[in-house]
Amino acid sequence: MNQTSFARMIFLGIGMLLSYVMLFQHVTIARVSLDLMAIYLVWVMLAYPRFQSTWFAAVVGFLLDAMTDQWGLNMFAYTGAVILLYGVFERFREIKLLDWQYLTLLFGFILLKSSLFALTTLFTNGVDLAQPVWVFILGTSVYTVIVGYIVNVISPS
Amino acid sequence: MAQPSNGFFGRDTLLGAFLLLLSILIMVLRFDDGLANLRQGSLAVVSRLEAPLSNVRVFRQALNTNRELQRQNILLQDELNRLRSAETQNTILRDLINFQDGSTLDLLPVQFQSKSIFSPNPTGSITAGSELNVGLGNPVIHPQGIVGRVILTTRHRAQVMFYSHPNFRVSAKILDSRATGIIRWDLQNNQSMILDYVPLTIPVQLGQQVVTSGFSEQFPENIPIGIVESVERQPDQSSWVITVTPSVDLNRLAEGFVVLNSQDSVLRGEVNP
Numbered sequence: 001m002n003q004t005s006f007a008r009m010i011f012l013g014i015g016m017l018l019s020y021v022m023l024f025q026h027v028t029i030a031r032v033s034l035d036l037m038a039i040y041l042v043w044v045m046l047a048y049p050r051f052q053s054t055w056f057a058a059v060v061g062f063l064l065d066a067m068t069d070q071w072g073l074n075m076f077a078y079t080g081a082v083i084l085l086y087g088v089f090e091r092f093r094e095i096k097l098l099d100w101q102y103l104t105l106l107f108g109f110i111l112l113k114s115s116l117f118a119l120t121t122l123f124t125n126g127v128d129l130a131q132p133v134w135v136f137i138l139g140t141s142v143y144t145v146i147v148g149y150i151v152n153v154i155s156p157s
Numbered sequence: 158m159a160q161p162s163n164g165f166f167g168r169d170t171l172l173g174a175f176l177l178l179l180s181i182l183i184m185v186l187r188f189d190d191g192l193a194n195l196r197q198g199s200l201a202v203v204s205r206l207e208a209p210l211s212n213v214r215v216f217r218q219a220l221n222t223n224r225e226l227q228r229q230n231i232l233l234q235d236e237l238n239r240l241r242s243a244e245t246q247n248t249i250l251r252d253l254i255n256f257q258d259g260s261t262l263d264l265l266p267v268q269f270q271s272k273s274i275f276s277p278n279p280t281g282s283i284t285a286g287s288e289l290n291v292g293l294g295n296p297v298i299h300p301q302g303i304v305g306r307v308i309l310t311t312r313h314r315a316q317v318m319f320y321s322h323p324n325f326r327v328s329a330k331i332l333d334s335r336a337t338g339i340i341r342w343d344l345q346n347n348q349s350m351i352l353d354y355v356p357l358t359i360p361v362q363l364g365q366q367v368v369t370s371g372f373s374e375q376f377p378e379n380i381p382i383g384i385v386e387s388v389e390r391q392p393d394q395s396s397w398v399i400t401v402t403p404s405v406d407l408n409r410l411a412e413g414f415v416v417l418n419s420q421d422s423v424l425r426g427e428v429n430p
Contacts, residue, residue, distance in 0.1 A: 022210050023210060054172050058179070071184060072183035075176070076181060079177055
């Protein structure tokens with residue numbers, strides 16, 4: 001990994017984070033919002049080693065928490081999901097993924113992340129999912145996978 | 158090729174554990190004073206970031222509000238219509254009560270359950286029967302005028318022959334001149350009644366009111382029937398052909414009265430006059 005691609009990935013993350021905070025978090029369907037950063041972290045995991053991916057997940061989670069006033073929740077969920085699933089993603093790092101493989105990885109990641117997030121909210125005061133847990137988990141996962149597929153189709157690489 | 162992962166206590170594991178612990182620590186301390194400044198700072202940053210798109214959200218919110226207001230408007234309109242309908246019904250019922258209170262007749266208020274106005278034999282059913290002393294031939298009236306008469310009764314229901322029935326006849330008079338005749342339905346134009354047998358010697362004018370004459374065993378005197386609409390003279394006939402517009406609109410009829418103890422009953426001596 002050269003520094004150019006690393007910097008490009010960081011700027012891409014910042015851009016996606018800003019676009020999420022400014023726009024996509026408000027684009028809800030049936031009160032379910034998109035998890036744009038999960039798509040980003042899947043890209044990161046498919047491109048970088050575990051150490052960098054874990055850092056990316058923690059920083060992205062922390063920044064997202066700061067932007068959405070959910071301190072620690074996203075950081076824990078993203079980091080935990082990356083740690084738990086990186087072994088799976090690692091196998092696909094060097095190959096070109098088929099669409100269904102990519103979508104399956106994305107679905108698995110967002111499903112685990114949403115589950116960790118929902119689980120964490122049970123032990124945290126002041127955070128309400130505003131909907132049943134299963135609706136939150138499945139809704140977010142399906143919504144994100146659909147958007148992730150669209151992004152994957154239209155993205156140059 | 159995939160890079161090998163570190164061991165259980167390797168760098169990656171320690172980093173992961175550290176970051177998870179850090180996130181838990183942040184969660185625990187999120188409401189602590191130490192994070193207050195950080196939260197304020199992030200709030201300020203987010204506010205600045207969201208400012209450019211706030212108008213879009215306001216517009217989107219306005220659209221949602223508009224949609225909700227339209228829905229509320231429909232509901233209110235529906236409620237208003239129902240209130241207006243209830244007010245109309247209230248007025249009608251009040252008029253019926255006033256009519257009943259001001260009448261010397263023995264009136265039984267009834268509702269029409271069904272009406273077949275446009276059939277060859279126009280009839281309707283009312284919510285009262287022999288249990289409430291409704292009998293055959295009892296006149297059915299409305300504050301505006303005559304409706305018909307009872308032709309069939311059961312215990313709780315009765316069938317009414319409307320004035321538009323081909324067999325309906327009633328003795329009538331022109332209120333001003335007191336000239337009498339027989340009212341029947343005009344089967345040709347099917348919109349008005351015909352008053353027969355008023356002699357040509359009696360002057361008849363348009364707009365004169367036609368009421369029951371009282372020369373009937375069933376219908377009491379002076380119940381409105383209609384208004385003279387046209388007067389024609391048939392060749393070789395000694396009486397006018399007077400077209401009468403009915404006072405009661407059967408299409409809008411929903412309530413009425415059965416006249417109990419009608420003259421027929423009085424004549425038969427079934428009731429005390």
